[in-house]
Amino acid sequence: MNLNEYQxxxxxxxxxxxQRGEATSAELMDCAISLAEARNPxxxxxxxxxxxxSRRIAADWTLRGPFGGIPFLLKDSGLAHRRFPCSIGSRLLNDLTYDYNATVADRFEAAGLIPFARTTVPELCMAGTTEALRNNGATPNPWDRTRSAGGSSGGAAAAVAARIVPVAHGSDGGGSIRIPAAxxxxxxxKASRGLVTAGPKRGxxxxxMATDGVLSMSVRDTAAALDMIAGYVPGAPYAAPPKTGSYLDAVREADVRPLRVGMLRQGWNSIGIAPECxxxxQNTAALLTSLGHVVVEGTLPALDYNQFVEAHGSILASNIVVAVDTRLKALGRTLRDDDLESVLLDGYEVGKGLSAAxxxxxxxCLHAVGRAFALAMADVDVLLTPTLAQLPAKLGHLALHSPDGLGxxxxxxxxxxxxxxxxxxxxAGLPAVSLPLATTAEGLPVATQLIGHFGREDVLLTLSAQLERLAPWSGRRPSFA
Structure with a gap:
């Protein structure tokens, strides 16, 4: 198989x-690694x-799962894997190793996904851009290298967009799959809370808020991956409703009753939405209407957005403290100013100052957000929103080594x-998807988000497949791909 065919x-x-014997896992791995070596610079x-x-593993691979044995990338998010150290984008946490695999990592390999590297993230996965100092530079947007690839799964999204792999691991604790996808x-x-386990050593x-998943070029690849990684593990603290059938079968059929879709075009606090977004x-709403769905003005969930932003930040700051102090204890030293990027260094101090109360x-506050969404979605099947309020950010705007000194x-x-x-x-713990249905006149992707009811990934995937068939995006590639 040559590289053009592979892509x-x-x-x-x-x-x-x-399965048909027209390619081997070793050949596919060679293609992926060749593209990685050519495009990663x-x-x-x-x-x-x-x-x-990874070449040796692919050469000896026995076909398994829906993907057989194709190349795959793991996010540098701390998902445990014996073969791959990690840094979580941090100089302080650089080269962490594991003596076990996360349950999801084993489920990926059971699906026929062979990892050969990790993908870049911002420090501690706490930014909507991937510009960690640990990585010696930013991960730029493949469509416009002055802009961000997003974060925290920025490296994964860039690798998929560049056709190095068709599907890659991501995780999402505040948009970290959907931002880079957009x-x-x-x-x-992003799956419902509790659908994908964090085990075996984490609850x-x-x-x-955080869950693992994938980014992909096609809806069906995400559905097939979710079939393999979803499922409750006894002892886990959360459980989503068990699925009633195969997500991939739902996508293949792509037959869903006419849905009632609530459209949101204004956010909380009158936050501005870019005209392109x-x-x-509106374009997605028109596509949905043409498919027979009913689009209505949605109800913005009634929540105190400033309170939510503060609560979200408090939880992140608390996690900074746990991650940093655990590492410092292992190293047997105290924190230095150059251990963390400036925003997270301040976040560490914020976390240290938080009370248990x-x-x-x-x-x-998070639990209240879930109730607000349930009320707002009581008479609709799905909410439609912009994925991002603005076009992909310019590099530096969201960097954690803030050029303008933000705390x-x-x-x-x-x-x-x-x-x-x-x-x-x-x-809220709800499932949501980011769909790359639009572009600017210059070809920059512009995405929309669909939010589903708890445990209804099947509805979102079926609806996404309908939209993908009506307005396919797989033919779009960055110039170098």
Missing amino acids: NFDGLALADLL QLNAITYPRYEE CCGVFGL EGWAG DSAV AYVEAVA FRAYRTRAASYSTFLPVVNG
């Missing part, structure tokens, strides 16, 4: 070639490569005016 297939199409999207070891023009789904991430929402109040709380306020409709969904 034309999504993950399931590559798996079909494997422009993208800065890959870290901890294990190329030769920036890079790929598909991303939750970020007070239940608003236009993308403040943390409990922050978690209670942690001020930084969180800036981020909230960009990813306005995203962290609230994590707080």
Whole structure:
């Protein structure tokens, strides 16, 4: 298989070639690694490569799962894997190693996904851009290298957009799958709280806001991956409703009753929506109407947005303290000023100053957000929003080594005016997808978000497949791809 052929297939199409004996896992791995070596100098999207070891594994691979044995990338998010160290984008946490695999990592490999490297993230995965100092530079947007690829799964989204792999691991605790999916023009789904386990050694991430998943070029690849990684593990602190059938089957049928879709074109606190992002929402509404769905003006969930932003920040700051102090204890030393980027260094101090009562109040705020969304969605099946309130950010605007000296709380306020409709969904524990249905006149991706009811990933995936068929995006590629 040559490189041009490889880039034309999504993950399931590559798996079909494997099943028919028209390609081997070793050949596909060679293609992915060749593209990684050629394109990563422009993208800065890959870290901890294990190329030769992965070639050997692919050569001896036995086909399994829906993907058979195709190349895959793991996010540098701390998802445990024996083969791959991690840094979580931090100089302080650089080269952490594991003596076990996370449950999701094993489920990925059971699905036929062979990891060969990790992908870049911002420090501690706490930014909507991927510009960690640990990575010696930013991960730029493949469509416009003056802009961000998004974060925290920025390296994953850039690698998928550049066709290095058709599907890659991501995680989302405040938009970290959907932000880079929107920036890079790929598909991303954040699952319901408790659908994908954090085990075996963790119960939750970020007070239940964080979940693992994938970014992909096609809806069906995400559905097939979710079929494999979803599922409750006894002892887990959260449980989503068990699925009633295969997500992939739902996508293949792509037959859903006419849905009632609530459209939101204005966020909380009158946060401005860029004209291109608003236009993308209206365009998606028109597509949905043409498919027979009913689009109505939605009800903005009744919540105190400033309180939510503060609560979200408090939970992140608390997690900074836990991560940093655990590492410092292992190193046997105290914190230095150059251990963390400036925003997170201030976030560490914020976290140290939080009381136990403040943390409990922050978690209670998240639970209230869930109730607000349930009430707002009582008479609709799905909410339609912009994914981002603005076009992909210029590099530096959301960097954690803030060029304009922002402290942690001020930084969180800036981020909230960009990813306005995203962290609230994590707080509510609901599923959501980012769809790359539109572009600017210059070809920059512009995405819209669909938010579903708890446990209804099947509805979101089926609706996404309908839209994908009506307005396909797989033919769009950055110039160098």
